[in-house]
Amino acid sequence: MNIASVRRPIIPPTPPRAPDNLSFFGRLAVIRQNMIATWGQRAYEEEIIQGRFFLHKSFILNQPDAIRHVLLSNYQNYTRTPAGIRMLRPVLGEGLLLAEGHAWTFQRRTLSPAFTPRATANLVPHMTAVLDETIAKLDVRTNEPIDLREVMQRMTLEIAGRTMFSFGMDRHGPTLRNFVMEYAERLGRAYFLDMVLPVSWPTPMDRARARFRTRWTEFVAMLIAERRAAGKQDGAPPRDLFDLMDEARDPETGKGFSDAQLVDEVATMILAGHETTATALFWALYLLALDPDTQEEVASETRGEHLDSMADIDRQKFTRAVVDETMRLYPPAFLVARAARDKDVVAGAKVSKGDIIMIAPWLLHRHEKLWDQPNAFIPKRFMTKEAPDRFAYLPFGAGPRVCMGAPFAQAESVLALARLIGAFRVELADATPVIPCGVVTTQPDHSPLFRITRR
Structure with a gap:
């Protein structure tokens, strides 16, 4: 995919690439701190890398056709790995992201009806109300150092609370954030x-995770x-996601969710909906602070727009490209691991x-064979007629298990970025490079301070 650029694009910092001959135990030592730092140069150049994982072979796939085979053509042959299940089950239970077989099909x-474009459009007023409040709070903090990552976490949590339950998260937000931080930092x-x-x-660690799950599910049930x-x-028509989920029925069996199932589905939607979007927005703000010219293009596109409906969001083509490019450079799910149920040829x-x-x-x-200037921040690559291969760009996965909430997350991200950059000029107040870390999601190694000024 070739991109012509008038000016030299920025290349944001990344962790050093591992030696290609890094030993198995050396790799294990790095995994817990930063999974993406375990990959060497070969992984960015070769289409398939074969290795070993104890008694089994392992394969890193960078070939779109091979990925299509695993995620689409023969997806039923591949299931989550034991480590993946251990990492996710305590917080997501048997919700949609972890369910398999008939349970997944039922869910x-x-x-599905809760995440149609029409259902998402009905939730936009919840988003705009939270954005209005966030901008008003930021207005009194201009010209002072501010942790925008924390602001994004609180904002997306508030949006998650209102779109899910139609009530604010002032009382419950700190507890929920503590759960998220506790789990990410250790468990x-x-x-x-x-x-x-x-x-x-x-x-x-499973025993500690089980104790966490007991407290976590009690909180969600509350x-x-x-x-x-x-x-x-x-x-009355449904007013939030909870109404839609509580009233949802399988079109074939007529069954709905039990209370226990509803707890896992709500937990999945809140966590997947707020934490990944908050992180994506943080990275977008960081990139725009590094690239003031691109930031001004976003502000220019937003100027004069009301931005309170899906039609308004759809008109923000360049802002959408910035979000797409942000998720290319910092994909929320940095790794998808699957275990083969049976033999296959890939x-x-x-x-x-x-x-x-x-x-x-x-x-x-x-990957150097799939992208022109792959480490550079070039949003306009997503505005050309030459779209990337569907299986070379996976911010929300692909195939039957593609993220159902992708339209909601994209609408929220574009709306939030457009409104925030339309209101404020964003600069970094901290010169320390921010290094991405692969721990559950693609997180920053620290939260830098920003400085904002009113436009």
Whole structure:
């Protein structure tokens, strides 16, 4: 994909690439701190890299046709790895992201109506109300150092709370954020035994995760009880995602979600909806602070727009390209790992039962055979007629298990970025380079301070 650029694009900082001969135990030592720092130059140049993971082979796939085979053509042959299940089950339970087989089919069919473009459009007023409040709060903090990552986390959490429950998160937000931080800092990191033992064999960290899950599900159940107590008028249209999910029925069986299932679905939507969007918005603001010219293009596109409907959001073509390019450089899910249920052939390579397939959007989105200037920030690459291969750009996954909430996340991200940059000029007040870390999601190694001024 060739991109012509009038000026030299910025290249944001990244962790040093690992030596290609890094030992297995050396790689394990790095994984817990920053998974994306374990890959060497070969991983950014070759289409398929074969290795070993204990008794099984492992494959890193950077070839779109091979990825299409695993995620679409033969997706039923590939399931989550034991380590992946251990990392996600305590916070997501048996929700849509982890469900398999008939359970996944039931959940997908039942939830689909809640995430149509029309349903998303009905939730835009919740987003705009939170953005109005956020901008008003930022107005009194201009010209002073500010942690915009924390602001984005609070803002997207508030949007998640209102779109899910129609109530603010002033009381519950700090508790929810504490849950997220507690899990990410310790329990969400993969330890040696997490990767080598079957899921049925609990590790020491699994016991700690089980205790966390008990507290976490009790908290989510309390939120649901509070929302149900608020009620809904008979015959009134759904006013939030909870109404849509609570009333959802499988079109084939007529069944809805049990209370336990609803807890896992709500937990999945809140976490997937707020944390990944907050991180994507942080990275977008960081990139625009590094690139003032591109920031001014976003502000220029936004000028004079009301930005309070899906039609307004759809007109922000350049802002959407900035969001797309941000998620190329900093994909929320930096790694998708799958274990083969049975033997297969992928791009000519023989795959045996139990072999590990790794599709790393971090690598794929920066691969030297797939992208021109792969490490550079060039939003206009997404405004050309030459679109990237569908399986070379995976910010929301692909195939039957593509993220159902992608339209919602994209609308929220474009709306928030357009409104914020339309209101404020954003600069960095901290010269320390921000290094991306692969821990659950693609997170910054620290939260830099910004300075904002009113336009």
